[in-house]
Amino acid sequence: MPTAQDPHLERALALLEKFPLIDGHNDLPMRIRLDTAAKGDPRRFDMARHHPEGDTDLPRLRAGRVSAQVFACSPPKRRGQFAVMTLEMIDIIHRMIEAWPQDFVLATTAETILTAKAEGRIAAIIAVEGGLGLENSLAPLRAWHALGARLMTLCHNDGLDWVDSATDAPRHGGLTAFGRAVVAELNRLGMIVDLAHAAPSVMHQVLDLSAAPVLFSHSNALALCDHPRNVPDDVLDRLRAKDAVVMATFIPAFLNQPSRDWLKQLEDPWGKAPENQPVTAAYIAAHEAVAGPWPVGDMADLVAHVEYIAQRVGVAHVGIGCDFYPGPMPDGLKDAACYPHILAALLRNGWSDDAIAAIACGNFLRLFRQVEAVGADLRRSQGPIIGRVEDLDA
DSSP states (O other), rough: OOOOOHHHHHHHHHHHHHSOOEEEEHHHHHHHHOOOOTOHHHHHHTTOOHHHHHHOOOOHHTTTTEEEEEEEEEOOGGGGHHHHHHHHHHHHHHHHHHHHTTTTEEEEHHHHHHHHHHHHHHEEEEESGGGGGGBBBBBHHHHHHHTTTEEESOOOOOOOSSBBBSSSSOSSSSSHHHHHHHHHHHHTTOOEEOOOBHHHHHHHHHHHHSSSSEEETTEEETTOOOOTTBBBBHHHHHHHHTOOEEEEEEHHHOOOOHHHHHTTSSOOOTOOTTTTTOOOOHHHHHHHHOOOSOOBBBBBHHHHHHHHHHHHOGGGGGOOOBBBSOOOOOOBBSSSOOOHHHHHHHHHHHHHHHHHHHHIIHHHHHHHHHHHHHHHHHHHHHOOOOOOOHHOOO
16 A cells, blocks of 8 residues: 555545545444444443454544544344344444544534534434334334434345345335335435445336435445446446435455455355355355455455446546445455545546545535435425335235
């Protein structure tokens, strides 16, 4: 990785003094929730210290010049109590902000992000990853919004009673009537609809029906890596008309075709670890003894995805969404200190200052403002959508 004497890195650092760096997805709340020592307590986890075993803490967020981070609340399906666990992780974010108010501020509007940058703080944006916590009711959407959530990923690795996942066998041909109501209510509330993890059928249907621009908070280009979590070209080609944004992610299996091929031997046909055999560190080590080292990829792979999306649909439709989680990451993308180096790599490839500003913050801010505006308009003319799956899908 280039040193601080690299003029491209110096330029990237100078630009990040002028405008914020926004990342679209980080699983830190789940890490704190599952940490055996912290047990869901941000103070015991201690964001202020360097965590060599992890990827995200205050020292590295500061080194990475991160100004706004979307923190995901994602209840694991195998653990049950989905509504409670979603609320617990939202609470973790609130308590993290309370514990370090000089460093974090809750961001519920695009303007909050700019204010946080001016104050030298990090805007924490609450996202709910997957609709498990809805438990087939629309009411939790409004409760999550009242608690500050401003983004919802429709599903996670498994399909639900109302939506098909990219990494599960299709059940509905996309969205059911309840699923369409979820999208409509997210629009009305002014919450960002996130299509990461959604099946391509869902991507197309949401692009048809959403009144606001939509986001892919942590996805890559299927043309460069054939994992089903990535975005197909026929969906990318619709982004410009919808003013949507894809935030390129670091996960090796989504980033690098050799990594995807290596992992296929450990996963089911949908790109998931078998339920009875989680892909643990020990399991990976055993497979490496047979198949060789896991080719996790590097920053050049990420740059390739960013540039592919930008070239296909325009610089206005791409961003960065790390998806840091408790797992291996590619070389050069190991932790939250990496962002200036990513921008330096793009500058080295000839990107302009304006293009760097767009990918770092401008595209997300534009989308967030449009979602806010659509929500304000809809709330003036429409009341809340009430119902459960059994009511709307009868």
